[in-house]
Amino acid sequence: MKAMILKKLCDLKENQTPLELMNIPKPIPGENEILLKVSTCGVCHTELDEIEGRTPPLSLPVVPGHQAIGRVVELGNNISILKAGDRVGVGWIFNSCRECKYCIEGNENLCEDFTATGRDVNGGYAEFMVVNENFAYPIPENFSDEEAAPLLCAGAIGYRSLRLTNLKDGQNLGLTGFGASAHLVLKMVRYKYPKVKVFVFARNKNERDFARELGAVWAGDIDEKPPHKLDSIIDTTPVWKPIVEAMKNLAPGGRLVINAIRKEDIDKDSLLKLDYPDHLWMEKEIKSVANVSRRDVTEFLELAAEMRIKPEVRVYPLKEANKALVELKTKKIRGAKVLKM
Ligand SMILES: [Zn+2]
Ligand SMILES: [Zn+2]
Helix, strand or coil: EEEEEEECCCCCCCCCCCEEEEECCCCCCCCCCCCCCCEEEEEEEHHHHCCCCCCCCCCCCCCCCEEEEEEEECCCCCCCCCCCCCCCEEEEEECCCCCHHHHCCCHHHHCCCCCCCCCCCCCEEEEEEEEEEEEEEEECCCHHHHHHHHHHHHCCCCCCHHHHHCCCCCCEEEEEEECCCHHHHHHHHHCCCCCCCCEEEEHHHHHHHHHCCCCEEEEEEECCCCCCEEEEEECCCCCCHHHHHHHHHEEEEEEEEECCCCCCCEEEEEEEEHHHHHHHCCCCCEEEEECHHHHHHHHHHHHHHHHCCCCCCCEEEEEHHHHHHHHHCCCCCCCEEECCC
């Protein structure tokens, strides 16, 4: 089968073709696993973190990709839920221990022993992949394969981030960064909390225009001052300066939720500007989001179907995965990027 493979970590600024198109053997489904014929796979910022070594794969080479949509074509042993032909999606968590306290309480995203799709095991930048049936999500009918892919990570993690803000209708919400996840959060907020005002901070003018189009009441640059203090803010940027700016804009008792698996070190010295009275005093909080649990993916897919969410997608053929990654890094194209096999 054809797959895009990561053989060596690198800096995307120096090497714009980190993945190589190769023919590799089709995987064989093991215990509790199914074989999927992959149709589409979303391109996520986490792939940049893997390639550039901020969250490196356990071993190389590896097939990246953790927002895959496909049909079941073969069943391994002990399959009780799925059958051949079912359309399912795969997300970041490939498997977890299912015995620790986090797994038992449904927070398998906090499990110390979880394995990540497309990092610790081969993922969806390929014609076929295997998945544990307990971590395969049926996809509601009203989504095409292209539309469904970014829901599995960008959408679901946006849903978890929003859940962790404790937002109430009528409050003010800030979104720092406006990529695949944030644009879906804005759509969700407009549906679930119609009285919430959304303020968007983005360096890129296209992203600010896009945010206003989707209903943000205000959009400005990362260091611009919004007209109101914000009850909660979700940060989806890869760097540090927006964190400092966001803390300044929080209302007393407000919470900043950081939705990023890793931050880049390039502007880490911005943190020295953190001023206790301005940025932290008055019971302001910071909370990170550690990817998504099965509950998040399942609940979000139901919500997405109910509200008929349509993610803005840009489709690339599998062999152009490198181009999609570079365009994600340089923010050239808005919306979510999806590979088609
Ligand atoms: Zn992701
Ligand atoms: Zn566990």
